[in-house]
Amino acid sequence: MFDKAKEAFGKNPDKAEQGIDKASDAAKSRFGDHADKIDQGADKAKDYLRGGGGDQQNQQGQQGQQ
Template identity: 75%
Template sequence: MNLFDKAKEALGNNPDKADQGVDKAADAAKQRFGDHADKIDQGSEKVKDYLHKQNGGGQDAPPQ
């Protein structure tokens, strides 16, 4: 099993932790590039949507 497969399995087993990781990365990016916060938020939502589609075949993101 390669590193990508391990990461994919970990995300599949812990979707809430994956969302938290995306949020944490977005917060760090906003601290550095605050004038682009709206774009960072849009990007993080797209990442979450992608992760949920990969994990559950089109599941909606959990409520925040």
């Protein structure tokens, strides 16, 4: 599912990031006490869409290889 989203948004990265920002703003308006966690999640989503894959995913892969 993430690969399909990544492919679809890969053609319009600016719009994808705008969508993430809009979703995080909506979440913060409802769950303002957790704004820092929402921002972290939004940043991870943007990194994933840019091809970063996210740190947690890379760490899990490295642990499985040991």
